[in-house]
Amino acid sequence: MRIIVPIKQVPETSSVKMDETTGTMIREGVEAIVNPLDLYAIETALRLRERHGGEVIVISMGPPAAMTAVREAVAMGCDSGVLLSDKAFAGSDTWATSYTLSAGIRKLGEFDLIICGERATDGDTGQVGPGIAGFLGLPVATYVGKIDEADASKVRVRRLVENGHEILEVHLPAVLTVVKEIGEARLPTLRGKRRARSIDIAVWGPEDLDVDADNLGLQGSPTRVVKIFRPKVARDCTKMSAKDETTLDAAVDGLVAFLRQKQLI
């Protein structure tokens, strides 16, 4: 099986700090990591390769620093990687990102599966996986929690929806987006790390891809962020302590009164 895994480099969420006066994110000094939800996609691809043979190719779009993310995926066991990086790609929304990644994937040649994380933890849209499928004209199964069977022509997957799991038979080539349920992601191995340091990772710009320059980056993006602000934190916590029987009673009474007043019970 030839599997392509698109990944994204994101700021480490727990270290994101906000500038209180401007309401914008402080990116300086924030550690950049592989989107944690993409690790499940890499894991899924590696497991399929272990069972069926083949190769796993990781692809990312981002600034030159995103090379670190591609190398980390190789350290986990991916066979090779490619980075789409150029000033022309900067400012892409999900439409332009899907467009550019699709062009990169086309250049990689034939494949059986594209496996993506459910969404990136910074943008939180989950739109790029299905967007790639749309551009490449492929079927897509999102929120996949389990792959039951796979052969050369199809995969049988369980797709997590609001009230359960759908069982879908998906003809290949296809796009899957996976959720954490699919299995814990492995750590990079020492050997993998060594390989990741020495391997050549191609960097492709617009001239390497079959793309229309008008569709790239900020210019090619239909949407624009016009304002960023902090949500109003209007919550004022009424906190009661339950240390002994009396205070426990009072706290529970207080909560029940609160819920009644809010018409929640």
Next chain:
Amino acid sequence: MTGTKQHHQGVWILGEQASGRVQRITYELLRRGRELADKRGTDLTVLLLGHEIHQADLEETIERGADRVLAMEAPELEHFLVEPYAACTLKVIEEYRPEIFLAGATSTGRTLMPYVAVRANAGLTADCTVLDIERETGNLLQTRPAIGGNILATIKTAVRRPQMATVRPRSTRPADRQPRPRRGEIVRLVAPKECLASRIRRVGFLPNESERGIQDADIVVVAGRGIKKGENVPVVEALARELAGALGATRDVVDRGWLSYPHQVGLSGKTITPKLYVGVGASGSIQHLAGMQTSETIVAINSDPDAHIFNVADFGIVGDLFEVVPALVEKIRKTRES
């Protein structure tokens, strides 16, 4: 079919049905769509894809604010499958040229809309919680939480049409039935054959163990690591049952195997926006807050007075959950009975 600004008009929402019955998200979208259509001085149309959709439900969409409902039907559309759903939606967009096209940020909407948007050359904004019309330009202003709910971003699609957005479920109430009878048009169409091909086949369905999923519930009670072991899940479950809510879990609880993944709230689980969130023994990690801080009302029960969860809570009890929760269940039951 490049979406330019000319000749696009009307607000459209994509409703959802299950077994031919129109789902709640449709009525939430109707409230959003009606507001936008009124501000824009235009019509509101509901698109429903399915098979043998109940007539009474189609009429209800009119009663709740739609000017027109278009039901596109075929056996192949009974369940969501991305290719036929996308082909039908694209056909409708091409023919009717809506100015605004909304869907729910559900497992269906979040799959279908990006697939359609790239093909329609349209801008798409995910998981919006606020929608408005910019007075000067008539553009749709789409506001959504990002970076785990730490910021809100307002997004605009200036040129391409339709302006597409998915809307976070439960971020608004369903539209009310209008007091006076409303007139509207109900159109049933047989979906065109050429739109029905699919390389995905739905071969089965495994329902959740618990009846109510955390994303569909008005009330969600979440168990955190404070419950100490899996055998203690019933303590929290009893509260969920008493409140007629769904049972959720933090990542710790799922990773330890005390509850299954569909229960998980947070960054690597689901984002929920219930009317009431109750966290029991959940400390409130940033990753967890990302999945629940837009809940309408937040209650926390935790033994640690400095737990982060209290920073986003409306009401908190600092105490031993094994004492507080049973006492609370008892008290709620008594209150109901009296």
